[in-house]
Amino acid sequence: MVDWDSNRGCWQNSIPGEEAEPEKGEESPGLPPIAITDLATFAPAEGRIVGEPDSLGVVGLPANFVTEASPHVRSGDLFGFPVDVRFTPVSYTFDYGDGETRTSSSPGASWASLGQAQFTPTDTSHTYSERGTYDARVDIAYAAEIDLGAGWFPVEGQLDIPGPTQQIRIFEAHTALVARTCAEQPTAPGC
Known part of the structure; x- marks a missing residue:
């Protein structure tokens, strides 16, 4: 009993570099491969478009469009396992309703936050060529990561x-001189 631990040893279950082959007919339990379409049921946030100024515009002048989107997490079950899914916006496709679209990596910014005057061009602005009412929208492309409790993948x-x-309502604007006519002052603005 003096050398009690002398019979203890380690047994090697397999040779390094060799993987044990599963027996035929046996499948290992676990999650099946996860595709991006499997995560659609977690419902990432849809983008709401805002047109400046006040969803109005003028023919021939830029109307500015912005949306808000940020990374967000949804929780639920996937294939019977509890998971967290983190959605991160990667691109924004602005559909201006007149057949024109623009894809941007930016959600846009208001004229005020950019320090710009109204009706100046921005990365997400659009100039309409005809008056009318247009149905504008923004589609957001999301990348996804999942967490099964062991970190994000x-x-x-x-x-x-x-x-x-x-x-978005687009109007026509016509300028008129009120101090003098173009015949009286031909070099005035609008003449």
Whole structure:
């Protein structure tokens, strides 16, 4: 009993570099491969478009469009396992309702936050060529990551989430001189 631990040893279950082959007919339990479409049921946030100024515009002048989107987490069950899914916006496709679209990596910014005057161009602004009412919207493409309790893992692909439409009214503006006519002062603005 003096050398009690002398018979203790380590047994090697397999040779390094060799992997044990599962027996035929036996499948290992666990999650099946996860595709980006499997995460659509977690409902990432849709983008709401805001047109400046006050969803109005003038023919021939830029109307500015912005949306708000940020990374967010949804929780639920996937294939019977509890998971967290983190959605991160990667691109924004602005559909201006007149057949024109623009894809940007930016959600846009208001004229005030940019320090710009109204009706000046921005990265997400659009100039309409005809008056009317247009249904504008923004579609957001999201990248996804999942967490099964062991950290975040990326899922290949992206989800494109269409946003609801927002009506934008575009008016025509006509200028007129009130101090003098163009015959009286031909060099005045608008003459």
